[in-house]
Amino acid sequence: NSKVIQTPRYLVKGQGQKAKMRCIPEKGHPVVFWYQQNKNNEFKFLINFQNQEVLQQIDMTEKRFSAECPSNSPCSLEIQSSEAGDSALYLCASSLFGQTNTEVFFGKGTRLTVV
Amino acid sequence: AQKVTQTQTSISVVEKTTVTMDCVYETRDSSYFLFWYKQTASGEIVFLIRQDSYKKENATVGHYSLNFQKPKSSIGLIITATQIEDSAVYFCAMRGDTNAYKVIFGKGTHLHVLP
Numbered sequence: 001n002s003k004v005i006q007t008p009r010y011l012v013k014g015q016g017q018k019a020k021m022r023c024i025p026e027k028g029h030p031v032v033f034w035y036q037q038n039k040n041n042e043f044k045f046l047i048n049f050q051n052q053e054v055l056q057q058i059d060m061t062e063k064r065f066s067a068e069c070p071s072n073s074p075c076s077l078e079i080q081s082s083e084a085g086d087s088a089l090y091l092c093a094s095s096l097f098g099q100t101n102t103e104v105f106f107g108k109g110t111r112l113t114v115v
Numbered sequence: 116a117q118k119v120t121q122t123q124t125s126i127s128v129v130e131k132t133t134v135t136m137d138c139v140y141e142t143r144d145s146s147y148f149l150f151w152y153k154q155t156a157s158g159e160i161v162f163l164i165r166q167d168s169y170k171k172e173n174a175t176v177g178h179y180s181l182n183f184q185k186p187k188s189s190i191g192l193i194i195t196a197t198q199i200e201d202s203a204v205y206f207c208a209m210r211g212d213t214n215a216y217k218v219i220f221g222k223g224t225h226l227h228v229l230p
Contacts, residue, residue: 002161031216041154041204043220055216089158093218103150104210104218106160 003027006092006107007074013082013114021110022074023092030097031055032069033104034077037089049075050097082114117142119209121221128197129229135182136192136224138207144168147211149190151179154204154223163205166190194226202228 005024013019025032034046047057049069057067064083069075079086089111093104118141128134140149149166164176166183174181182191194201207221 033216033218041206041223043206045217048216050216091160103148103162103165104208105162106152109158109160111158 002105002107004092004094004105004107006090006110008110009108011110011112013112015083015114016081018078018080019082019086019112019114020076020078021090021092021112022076023107024074025069025092025094026105028096029094029105031095032075033091033093033095034067035091035093037091037109039088043091046077079112082112084114087112087114117144117209117211117214117219119207119219119221121207121224123224124222125225125227127227127229130197130199132197133193133195134197134226136194136205136207136226138190138192138221140188140190140207140209140219142188142209142211144211144213147209149181149183150208150210150218151181151190151192152206152208152220153201154206156203160206164192197226197228199228199230202226 003026030051033048036044047067048055064080067077089109091109093106095104096102147168151163153161164179166174166181178195180193204223206223209219
């Protein structure tokens with residue numbers, strides 16, 4: 001069973017409001033991923049970290065989205081000004097060293113609804 | 116570009132039977148890793164099984180096994196003796212050397228196991 005912890009499980013925000021979600025990766029996993037899963041079950045990669053450093057991020061993330069993984073604190077993903085299209089399941093995952101021979105373990109997700 | 120395709124959107128089977136879910140992938144990497152995940156109704160994503168591209172033997176874990184056909188770029192998931200609780204959405208995923216920090220997912224196959 002995955003030991004990636006995401007909070008909160010559910011988040012409801014009005015358009016234009018900030019939305020912040022947190023993730024504690026599995027102990028010993030230095031690589032953290034954030035994905036957005038839409039209602040069609042499609043996964044969209046947002047950003048990943050190795051320790052505190054951003055490895056990759058998509059354009060969307062660079063604009064309204066911000067994320068960090070500070071040392072000794074939970075990782076976080078924040079949407080600065082929520083839009084209706086941001087309503088989705090946000091999934092945090094972690095793995096060992098980004099090596100390709102290791103699977104990625106997911107948290108239970110934060111379901112964001114923007115009203 | 117890497118791509119994972121699951122053409123079956125939904126499958127229904129009677130419990131205690133065997134089901135196979137299809138997945139084909141595209142990659143130019145010489146070494147890559149293939150995964151299957153299960154997403155329950157609550158949204159939780161569980162890692163099931165992994166196949167390393169350099170291994171000829173099909174992976175098996177519990178009542179999950181893989182049918183890896185490398186020349187066809189195919190990695191099917193076989194579930195034997197299905198149970199009601201196997202009802203979920205199953206995702207095929209890939210991670211390759213050139214993009215080791217990103218996992219590419221298919222769109223999922225919804226499995227319904229009927230009594």
